[in-house]
Amino acid sequence: MNLLLRSATIIDSTSPYHLKQIDILIKNGIIDLIDKKISSDSKVREMDCKGLLVSPGWFDMYACFCDPGYEYKEDINSGSLAAAAGGFTGVAVLPDTIPALHSKSEIEYVLNKAKGNLIDVYPIGAITRKCEGQELAEIYDMHHAGAIAFSDAGNPVSDSGVMMRALQYAKLFNGVIFSHPDDVNVSHGGTMNEGVTSTNLGLKGIPSLAEELMVVRDIYLAEYTQSRVHFSMISTARSVELIRAAKKKGVNVTCGVSSIHLMFSDNELNEFDSNFKLNPPLRTKDDIAALKAGLKDGTIDVIISAHTPQNAELKEVEFDYADFGAINLQTSFALANSSVGKNIGAEGLVEKFSVNPRKILGIKIPSVNIGHEANLTVFSMEDEFIFAQEKNYSKSNNTSLFGKKFSGSVKAVINNNQFSEVKK
Amino acid sequence: MSSLSVKHLLGIKYLNADDIELIFKTADSFKEVINRPIKRVPTLRDTTIVNLFFENSTRTRISFELAEKRLSADIVNFSASSSSVSKGETLIDTVNNILAMKVDMVVMRHPAPGAGVFLSKHIEASIVNAGDGTHEHPTQALLDAFSIREKLGGLKGKKICIVGDIRHSRVALSNIFCLKKMGAEVMLVGPPTLMPTYIESLGVKVEYNLKRALEWCDVANVLRIQLERQDIKYFPSLREYALYFGINKPLLDSLKKEIVIMHPGPINRGVEITSEVADSNHSIILDQVENGLAIRMAVLYLLSGRKEN
Numbered sequence: 001m002n003l004l005l006r007s008a009t010i011i012d013s014t015s016p017y018h019l020k021q022i023d024i025l026i027k028n029g030i031i032d033l034i035d036k037k038i039s040s041d042s043k044v045r046e047m048d049c050k051g052l053l054v055s056p057g058w059f060d061m062y063a064c065f066c067d068p069g070y071e072y073k074e075d076i077n078s079g080s081l082a083a084a085a086g087g088f089t090g091v092a093v094l095p096d097t098i099p100a101l102h103s104k105s106e107i108e109y110v111l112n113k114a115k116g117n118l119i120d121v122y123p124i125g126a127i128t129r130k131c132e133g134q135e136l137a138e139i140y141d142m143h144h145a146g147a148i149a150f151s152d153a154g155n156p157v158s159d160s161g162v163m164m165r166a167l168q169y170a171k172l173f174n175g176v177i178f179s180h181p182d183d184v185n186v187s188h189g190g191t192m193n194e195g196v197t198s199t200n201l202g203l204k205g206i207p208s209l210a211e212e213l214m215v216v217r218d219i220y221l222a223e224y225t226q227s228r229v230h231f232s233m234i235s236t237a238r239s240v241e242l243i244r245a246a247k248k249k250g251v252n253v254t255c256g257v258s259s260i261h262l263m264f265s266d267n268e269l270n271e272f273d274s275n276f277k278l279n280p281p282l283r284t285k286d287d288i289a290a291l292k293a294g295l296k297d298g299t300i301d302v303i304i305s306a307h308t309p310q311n312a313e314l315k316e317v318e319f320d321y322a323d324f325g326a327i328n329l330q331t332s333f334a335l336a337n338s339s340v341g342k343n344i345g346a347e348g349l350v351e352k353f354s355v356n357p358r359k360i361l362g363i364k365i366p367s368v369n370i371g372h373e374a375n376l377t378v379f380s381m382e383d384e385f386i387f388a389q390e391k392n393y394s395k396s397n398n399t400s401l402f403g404k405k406f407s408g409s410v411k412a413v414i415n416n417n418q419f420s421e422v423k424k
Numbered sequence: 425m426s427s428l429s430v431k432h433l434l435g436i437k438y439l440n441a442d443d444i445e446l447i448f449k450t451a452d453s454f455k456e457v458i459n460r461p462i463k464r465v466p467t468l469r470d471t472t473i474v475n476l477f478f479e480n481s482t483r484t485r486i487s488f489e490l491a492e493k494r495l496s497a498d499i500v501n502f503s504a505s506s507s508s509v510s511k512g513e514t515l516i517d518t519v520n521n522i523l524a525m526k527v528d529m530v531v532m533r534h535p536a537p538g539a540g541v542f543l544s545k546h547i548e549a550s551i552v553n554a555g556d557g558t559h560e561h562p563t564q565a566l567l568d569a570f571s572i573r574e575k576l577g578g579l580k581g582k583k584i585c586i587v588g589d590i591r592h593s594r595v596a597l598s599n600i601f602c603l604k605k606m607g608a609e610v611m612l613v614g615p616p617t618l619m620p621t622y623i624e625s626l627g628v629k630v631e632y633n634l635k636r637a638l639e640w641c642d643v644a645n646v647l648r649i650q651l652e653r654q655d656i657k658y659f660p661s662l663r664e665y666a667l668y669f670g671i672n673k674p675l676l677d678s679l680k681k682e683i684v685i686m687h688p689g690p691i692n693r694g695v696e697i698t699s700e701v702a703d704s705n706h707s708i709i710l711d712q713v714e715n716g717l718a719i720r721m722a723v724l725y726l727l728s729g730r731k732e733n
Contacts, residue, residue, distance in 0.1 A: 188656065196625040200437065202537045202559035202597050207621070271545075272538030318515060318536035320557065 001417045002027050004038060008049035008378065011346045012056055012368040024054065026374040029417030034370055047412065047421070049378060055350040056366040057089025057375040057415050059357040061256060062178075062232050063307035063329060064153070065091075065121070068109065069098025074309040074395050076113045076121060079329070081393035083119050084420045086305065086329040087353075087377045087410035091119055092361065095126040096153035102126035102137040104145040111146050118418040122148040122361070127166045127177060133157045136166055143173050148361050151178030151232060154279050154308075154324065156214060158184055163218065167227035176254075176360060178232045181214035181239070182206075182280065191320060193266040193281040201269065203319065206281050208236040215239045219246040222253050230360055231255035233306055235280040237290030244299040254360050255299070257291050258306035259335035260328055268400075274315050274322035275400040278306070292340050295352065301360060303352040305332035309396030327394045331401050334385040337408030341381050349381075378412040385409035391423075428726050432551040434540040435560035436601035444605060448570055450722035451715070458494060458717055468497035471728055474522050476532040477503045477554070478515075478539075483689055483713070484554050484564070488531050491720035500527060515539065516546045523549055529727065532556075537594075550727045558592055563723060564688055565598035567716040569606060571708055572643055574715065575684055580607035585637045588647035588669060588696055591618045591658070595647060595688045600626050613637035614669060617658040634669055635678070643684040646671055646697050662695055672698040676706060684708055 005024040010017045023038040024031060040046060065079035074082075076093075083091045093110065095101030101110065107123045114121035125147030126137045132155070139150055150170065156179070157163040166177050187210035192198050194205020215231060219242060222229040233256050234240065246253050260278065265285050268276040276282055294300040308325025315322050328335070333353065341349060354377070358365045366375035389402040412421045428443045436444075457465055473492050477485055485501075492499050502522065513521075519530065531552045532540060537559035540551050555561040573579050584603050590596045590612050603610050604627055611629040612619065624630055631637040638644055649665065659665050671685065685697070685706045693699045702709060 194621060196622050199620050199622045199625060202557065202594060204558070205621070272541045313514070316514075316516070318534070318542055319538045320536040 001029055001419050002044045003414065003419055004040065004044045004046045005049045005054060005378065006046055008052055008054040010055070010368045011053050011350050013347060014365070015368045017368060024368070026414065029374055031368065031370055031372050031374050034368075047378070052378055052380050052411055053346055054368060054376050054378050056354045056368060056377070057413060058087050058333070058353040058377045059090040059092075059363070060086070060088045060305045060307070060329065060332065061092050061302050061357040061361070062304040063091050063093055064096065064309060064325070065093040066097060066309055067113070068106070072395065073311050076110065078393060078395045079307070080114065080117045080119045080121065082307070082327070082329040084413050085391070085393050085410065085422050086331070087333050087379055087413060088329065089119050089375050089377065089413050089415035090122065090358070090363070092122045092124050092148055092357070094151060094153040095124050096131050096155070100126045100130045101147070102129050102131070104138065104141050107142050107145040107147045118413065118415050118420055120415065122146075122363070124149050124151045124178070126150065127152045127157055128162060131155050133159060133162060136162065136169065139166070139169055139175065140172055143175055148363070149176045149178060149230070152180065154180055156180045156182040156184060160217060160221070164221050164225060167221055167225040167229065171225070171227050174228070176228045176230050178230050179214065179218040180232055181211045181218060181234065183210045183213045186210035186213060190281070191277060192269050193283050195266060195284055197266045197269055201272070203269070208238060208283065208287070211236050211280055212238045212242065215242050219243070219251055219253055223251045226252070228252045233258045233261070233280065233304060234300070235261050235283050235287060235291070237287045240290045240294035240299055244294065244297070247299060254301045256302040256304045257295065257300050258304050258328070259332040259339070260306065260326060262288060262291055262303070262339040263335040272319040273400055274317070274319050275326050275398050277319060277322050277324055278326060279324035292343055295340055295348070296344055301352070301356040303332070303336045305329045307332075309394050310398045311396060315398045325398065327392075327396055327399050329394065330392065331387050331399065331406070333379065333410055334387070334406035334408045337381055338406045341408060346381060374414045376414040377410065379408070379410045381408050383407070383409040427729070431727070432540065432544050433562050433723055433727060434544060434551065434553050436562045436565050436598045436605070437560070439605070441605050444566065444569070444602065447566055447719065447722050447726065448573060450726055451570055451718040454721040454725070455715065455718040458714075458721075464494055464496055466496045467725055467730055468492070468495035468728055471529065472498040472500065472527045473529045473531060473724065474500040474502060474527045476519065476522070476530060478532070478534045479555070481533050481554070484533065487713070487716045488554060488720050491717050491724060494717070495721055495724060497724070515543060519543060519547055523547060529724065552723060552727065555594055557594065558597070559594055560598045561594040562598050563716065563720050564595050565602040566723070567712055567719040568599055568645060568686060568688070569602045570719055571686065571712045571715045572684070574711070575708055576642060579603065582608045582643065583611070583641045584608050585611045585613055585641035585644045586647065587634065587637070587644055587671070588614050589618045589650050590614055590623060590647070591620050592650040593647050599645060600628055611637055611640055615659050615665070634671070635675065638675070638679055638683060641683055643686060644671065645686040645688075648688065648690065649692055649695055666695050670696055670698065671701050673700045673704070676701060682706065686712060688712070
């Protein structure tokens with residue numbers, strides 16, 4: 001693939017061309033030249049990038065591709081297409097499949113199936129067998145097979161002893177264990193944030209406390225085991241506070257937030273919209289303000305999509321019976337940019353979307369520099385984005401964002417010697 | 425004003441005070457009708473109403489059915505336990521199948537909160553919520569408020585205390601919305617585990633001492649302990665509950681004033697209320713039942729959009 005990006009503004013603090021508006025010539029997937037006014041060649045495809053930004057390709061650290069087992073919701077191919085359209089060149093996929101990604105063979109299946117894709121798909125192995133929180137899965141073997149991290153997806157590891165041993169065991173290879181902080185005895189059957197809205201709607205609430213108790217526990221476990229905990233997504237003001245204090249103390253914890261939780265509060269549920277039934281639940285405006293502050297001061301490391309496809313049969317039902325989750329790969333950047341773009345700026349967004357996820361997972365961070373592989377995302381923070389249903393690449397439609405307008409749009413992704421332009 | 429601001433009765437929170445007043449006025453005339461020797465009016469002739477009950481109900485279902493009959497509507501009854509529905513057909517499919525037979529209105533009871541709101545986004549017919557999980561039970565709240573208005577001459581400034589399992593009660597929630605809209609004061613009393621954490625955001629007082637609450641109020645609306653809706657234990661035993669939150673004659677006699685006792689039924693006699701109290705002249709429990717019929721006739725009539733009476 002040969003490509004010339006004209007007049008792009010580079011956002012990459014590791015590159016000597018950082019913040020420069022310049023031409024980038026890519027030959028056979030490698031950045032061949034970065035210079036002002038590179039002369040055109042009829043054999044090279046050109047893309048006008050005036051007013052657009054180019055950064056190292058983005059990485060989503062928490063998406064569900066549902067493959068194997070739930071291919072009717074999503075598969076590695078459709079998930080990859082949605083990810084590319086959302087600006088991602090890399091995705092870490094969750095293990096709550098059937099069978100779960102809990103042994104070497106499932107890890108290899110994902111890696112093999114994703115081979116040759118534009119986007120790099122990194123399987124996250126299960127911490128415990130079937131993500132059930134009981135018995136440790138073969139973590140070390142999965143690590144050797146290519147599992148990038150370990151998580152029980154939307155299930156917390158409720159047994160503190162199991163979590164402790166997982167953290168100790170992962171020290172064999174400096175692995176990172178994801179925590180989904182939820183004390184199920186406190187959240188007990190809840191369907192939305194416990195608060196004024198849930199009281200009005202008569203819906204069973206999930207107290208912030210359910211998350212915070214587990215954040216505290218896993219901070220203590222990280223400290224005790226001297227191992228690495230990554231909270232895959234936090235949603236409450238108190239969680240931000242707890243993690244801020246833990247980081248200050250030097251405990252090895254990192255955390256993410258989903259872009260949906262940055263944009264929407266539990267007020268969205270007033271009409272019982274099951275597409276906003278999420279785990280963790282949407283919280284209050286105060287929580288959103290705290291999450292934004294946490295992103296700004298570095299307490300929160302990454303922004304994730306938490307892309308969770310569900311078929312209509314599991315969503316277009318009474319709220320109590322609906323499953324949790326929403327698709328978000330194609331909307332994640334627009335939501336994040338609309339909510340915190342002005343607050344953390346282009347460099348902040350690139351850090352949360354591209355640099356930090358790879359740092360946490362130990363993946364080489366692409367650089368926008370001559371001689372490096374072209375692993376790039378071309379985007380705009382100003383352009384308007386409307387998520388059209390006919391442009392939805394996911395197999396599932398569980399989102400309430402179709403037709404809604406946001407600021408910030410993805411123009412193209414480049415990776416593995418492939419180029420994909422996002423059509424308006 | 426002669427029509428409601430809403431197309432469905434999904435909950436009290438979607439009504440305004442004028443709507444509630446209109447329902448009361450309409451119910452006043454229907455109450456007169458049901459006490460006539462000939463209790464039937466032709467108002468809803470040629471209107472077909474389906475009663476969809478996805479959750480067990482005796483009195484609400486009978487009350488609706490009778491209200492429909494008194495209005496000369498045609499009736500279809502559908503009952504299913506939620507388990508048999510979860511085996512196969514979805515709610516939307518079930519309802520659309522019935523509506524395909526040209527049914528005009530739907531009265532629905534359902535175990536899931538918001539089921540009525542959900543259904544209203546998928547069908548054209550008017551929906552009356554006859555109780556949706558722990559969300560709302562609007563006709564119950566209307567008949568409760570109507571009964572207080574009848575007994576005390578109005579609602580404004582009246583002090584109503586709701587006793588018992590607030591957490592699992594759609595009756596409590598709808599009552600709170602209705603009484604607040606009509607200018608009454610509301611206090612809730614019950615064990616703290618049965619009190620939603622954020623309930624005070626609805627503008628109500630919370631009290632844990634039954635006697636203090638009864639001293640404060642003009643009316644005590646005593647809720648049924650919803651054992652069937654409690655998946656975990658919220659209090660140690662029914663015995664202990666009855667001891668500290670049950671209303672008995674000596675307790676009422678110890679108050680400095682007479683208060684009115686209400687109960688939405690069915691009563692767990694000896695648990696939240698003793699037989700002596702339920703059958704005493706404090707109690708307006710059977711008036712509530714009669715008023716329920718008038719209220720439901722009023723609601724069905726007003727939602728049908730029929731102008732003539």
